[in-house]
Amino acid sequence: MKNNESTSAVKIIPLGGLHEIGKNTCVFEYKDEIILLDAGLAFPTDEMHGVNIVLPDMTYLRENRHKIKGMIVTHGHEDHIGGIAFHLKQFEIPVIYGPRLAMTMLEGKLEEAGVRDRTELKSVRPRDVVRLGSSFLVEFIRNTHSIADSFTIAIHTPEGVIIHTGDFKVDHTPVDGEFFDLHRLAEHGEKGVLCLISDSTNSEVPGHTPSERSVYPNLDRTFSQASGRLLVTTFASSVHRINMILELAKKHGRSVSVVGRSMLNVIAHARNLGYIKCEDDLLQPLHVARSLPDDKVLILTTGSQGEPMSALTRISRGEHSQLRIREGDTVVFSANPIPGNTIAVVNTIDRLMMQGAKVVYGKDKGIHVSGHGCQEDQKLMLALTKPKFFLPVHGEYRMLVKHAETAQSMGIPAENMVIIQNGDVVEVSKESIQIAGKVPSGIELVDTSGSGMVSGKVLKERQQLAEEGIVTVAAAVDWNGKLMIRPEVHVRGVVISIERSLLQKWVEERIEDFLHYRWSDFAQSANGEQAEVNWAGLQG
Amino acid sequence: MKNNESTSAVKIIPLGGLHEIGKNTCVFEYKDEIILLDAGLAFPTDEMHGVNIVLPDMTYLRENRHKIKGMIVTHGHEDHIGGIAFHLKQFEIPVIYGPRLAMTMLEGKLEEAGVRDRTELKSVRPRDVVRLGSSFLVEFIRNTHSIADSFTIAIHTPEGVIIHTGDFKVDHTPVDGEFFDLHRLAEHGEKGVLCLISDSTNSEVPGHTPSERSVYPNLDRTFSQASGRLLVTTFASSVHRINMILELAKKHGRSVSVVGRSMLNVIAHARNLGYIKCEDDLLQPLHVARSLPDDKVLILTTGSQGEPMSALTRISRGEHSQLRIREGDTVVFSANPIPGNTIAVVNTIDRLMMQGAKVVYGKDKGIHVSGHGCQEDQKLMLALTKPKFFLPVHGEYRMLVKHAETAQSMGIPAENMVIIQNGDVVEVSKESIQIAGKVPSGIELVDTSGSGMVSGKVLKERQQLAEEGIVTVAAAVDWNGKLMIRPEVHVRGVVISIERSLLQKWVEERIEDFLHYRWSDFAQSANGEQAEVNWAGLQG
């Protein structure tokens, strides 16, 4: 790795998605042209009070907006498309190419945000090739993942072919029959791949990720053991899983009622495009399901991560307007908690059990598999593409390190790979890969309930308020430094061990002391009418 | 289960430890005598802003303090003894019996809290029997757990023998050579046990918990692979683990420097009592270690759970005053993250790796085992004691349910067990077990930095402040309802999308509007000098 910028290299600048899972956003730049690959969002950590959405710092793109030729979307997950509507408020993107399902979901988001007119959405099919600017030829290669219609991308640049895997697992028995286009990858590998940029999510896990189809027999058995109503939860975006659940519902003679806005949304889009196949009368609204026998009912719901406002969480709290758990219900968690959500999920499970539900959950049940490839899937990707250079992405630091070790175990030299952070400018040329600089790479916090961005300063204030509470004192002081009236003391979120009246008295005395001893130092008569007071000094 | 209180039954009232892991506190009551078994603390969840410690609601014991004959302590973990110092501020406990290690640790806590004189501490040895009041004869039975000197308790009551397991695993090769006294349990089982109260922590995990000793060869291999400094972290209270780490340090020719207050504290007590055995010159302060070659140094540190203020977390942030990570360091996590700490732990791991350390972590390494028995351990406990009635404790709801299922699979009828909540009053007599009432069972939140209890009201205010921030306006109004000076507007933790000056202007106008239109409605001249203003009405 040298540190001198070269003019003929392709620049790769990930603005998000490194040292984290979330907000994947990658810039490709060649001379004065920029293309974007995905622009996702992340969800806030517990310390980010009142924040709903986390986005990458977009300073670099704002400042270089005139260079942007277009965008590529790999698939429709929020960590890949969730940021686009926000960014379009700051700069236009001439065109966005992506899979049909992602484009349909994106269209809805852009309309909701009122930015539909700031770009052009174009759906692509497997093996489609599109030109962006004069330097980039982009090819869409079908891959397999937990959402339908997902792509690995090959970008033909003047320096060579760069392959970005997107999110992938190697599923040889895909639920929708859409096989991973390993042949195109092999062809690129044969011809020569300059650089592979690859998904590191499961780089710490040995072996192969099981096929999505492997959950089918386990869900089947679980369903056949349920004698009352069935409530099933999974990620709203797991189109293949939902397809299987619908198929199994039909098999077991149960109608399906879908609960939760995001689930309804994804199913509507996926059915329109044919990614979810089911007859109209399988789906029944809740009020119809209510008149059916319990063993004819399946409720498909959001809330697999214990999200506070989700349908299942509200059901578990007995706070859902239309659904109450009753003895004999079986609740199936067809999803594992992602780290950070564990407590919320097990609390939800406990509450459901306390209300009498049987709850089926846990890794040993075989009712969930990951959508990301493990070490053996990652090795197959490396083997087929035979890249000269390697750039692990989509993972926390230790996952990137582990993925790089896997690549080294397959013969890629350590000097042909870099482990980078968000904002690092990676330059790849025929000769070398190097970190050649850094662009702004912080985070932007969005409070969707309020009026936009939450700054670091505001966040710090909120943290302090949360830890300590606040005391406000309003004191009316006349021009002579005398209290005109008893000061008003307000206390919120503060632990007070003395009586309120004592607190009031104590504050009053402190103010009077201050005024008595220090007023003359700080107050100066300005124009005979209004005293100019150095309040900051007075606080001393 | 019937619901009529009987006078001759023994009452068992767990005030904490049910539907949770933490603050284990159990009351045994017979006629007008009460004894306590353990009184632990729990740690706050993320929503409990500014809270350090969570305790059970002690109303029932405060109100019945005159009945308290004494207390039994099973072992020295915080979730079993951490609450005692706080409770002694509210009521006296005539005597506390417990193992030597727990009593030594407790003595320090009581002295620190200034309540050492409010009870008498008495250490017991295995098979010791003590009388408490006229109704309770308490027997201490050696068990095996992750801390040394741990007991299962047999309580002889007028209705029969009640066995409380305390925390246990069945470790047939204990590190300290102190075997589980299975013979005493068998004897009780043979004579007849009325009720078993048993640890449910690992009731969801099939099989046996491996012996603590099984981590030895894996730690040994890990140590032998380290070429630079070794940093090892584990729970401060895991005395057996620390013993093995010290032994291995000696074997590998490394001196040991202990970092972190709680670790130093436990080691000092455990060495004094002989539970940790090591020569004086094995332990070296950090400044001595600094002059040794890297491969002669082992640093034993707190922070295995990513606790924000712990030594290892500060080291990982580069904020520790005496320790910096350097290339070649190996950090060993000899502890698994407990749910809720996962994010903090992996973030710590990532930061350590970024600074150049090799980090050894994860379940597959065999460098940590649980201190609680799995299903097969729980079955052995049930098999030996052959209880008539069964009460699963020390676990979240689904763990209690699973433990009850295990007991049923061994032939205990469902009507002979109850799954209860904190505060439930369980009555056990020769004939039956039943829930016969409920005592107050909430939580008390302690802010140790401030002045005591954080009420639910204060907590709610803090949550609201954290989510939304606060705006305060100070306006001086004369007797005629006119602003005397421009109002002062202060904003903390609030997202503001307009200019500050505009906000100031807007607030001013709103106040003037209010005063103009509504002053006369609400202000009444009181004694000609001071207007009485209905401020609440004015806020309208």
Ligand SMILES: [Zn+2]
């Ligand atoms: Zn992703």
Ligand SMILES: [Zn+2]
């Ligand atoms: Zn994805």
Ligand SMILES: [Zn+2]
């Ligand atoms: Zn415990």
Ligand SMILES: [Zn+2]
């Ligand atoms: Zn314990």
